[in-house]
Amino acid sequence: MKKAIVMLALMALMLAGCSDLQARGQMKDTIDAQAQTAGELKPQAVAGTLSLDTCIVKIAENAVIFNQYDAAKTLNWFEYAFGNKTIWVNPTYSELLGQTAAAADLAKTQATTRPASWCNATVAAECSLLMRVKQAKDGKKD
Amino acid sequence: MMTLDELKTAVGTEGAKAAELYGADVLKMTAEDARTWIQYVFVGDTIAAYKLFLKTAQPDALAELTGLEAKWAAANVKNADKVAMQEKIADAIAKAMLALVLAMVGL
Numbered sequence: 001m002k003k004a005i006v007m008l009a010l011m012a013l014m015l016a017g018c019s020d021l022q023a024r025g026q027m028k029d030t031i032d033a034q035a036q037t038a039g040e041l042k043p044q045a046v047a048g049t050l051s052l053d054t055c056i057v058k059i060a061e062n063a064v065i066f067n068q069y070d071a072a073k074t075l076n077w078f079e080y081a082f083g084n085k086t087i088w089v090n091p092t093y094s095e096l097l098g099q100t101a102a103a104a105d106l107a108k109t110q111a112t113t114r115p116a117s118w119c120n121a122t123v124a125a126e127c128s129l130l131m132r133v134k135q136a137k138d139g140k141k142d
Numbered sequence: 143m144m145t146l147d148e149l150k151t152a153v154g155t156e157g158a159k160a161a162e163l164y165g166a167d168v169l170k171m172t173a174e175d176a177r178t179w180i181q182y183v184f185v186g187d188t189i190a191a192y193k194l195f196l197k198t199a200q201p202d203a204l205a206e207l208t209g210l211e212a213k214w215a216a217a218n219v220k221n222a223d224k225v226a227m228q229e230k231i232a233d234a235i236a237k238a239m240l241a242l243v244l245a246m247v248g249l
Contacts, residue, residue: 139225
């Protein structure tokens, strides 16, 4: 009994010590790579210097990425550790990933009818979000 | 109220591309916003000017993404605080255990 309590306490400690958004395997690398690309692209998008065509392509790509993140997430630790889900999240991040994927889809449907200014600002906002996902995974602030 | 064609004529060939891209939205700006926008540009605060323009131009999906960024930022601060606190706890436990382990190996 004592042993079980110690084990549970250790397990709780291990879980509590981890970031509320974790990724494993290829997904971890994907989040890092996407955040790096976003960090390089964002200054141009903020300056509004990306062409409309580039923005439309990027917004479509980002929608795919955010949907990948959303589809890979689970709130269940065992499903993450032993199943096919590659992102473990707490309820807050679960909701945020869902909302972000939906917003990215919405942006994708609007991009082709919007001016370059809007598309640049959208790419900038999405780049920020891609970087936020990595920060969450790494347990970091800005 | 000025039309888009009148605006294009007013800016000439030099401003034709800008008028094509942004003209319709510029014409939607209120007089107050237009005055504020000009002030931003004059003092070099182009980001503020850009955001003000976007407020008029396209408020929907972009606003949603921008709102989400604020939520992510807030969640990340809590997350980082939690991880930092856990690191302190782990440090404290490691220090306490160090004494035990050292004693066990007779040091």
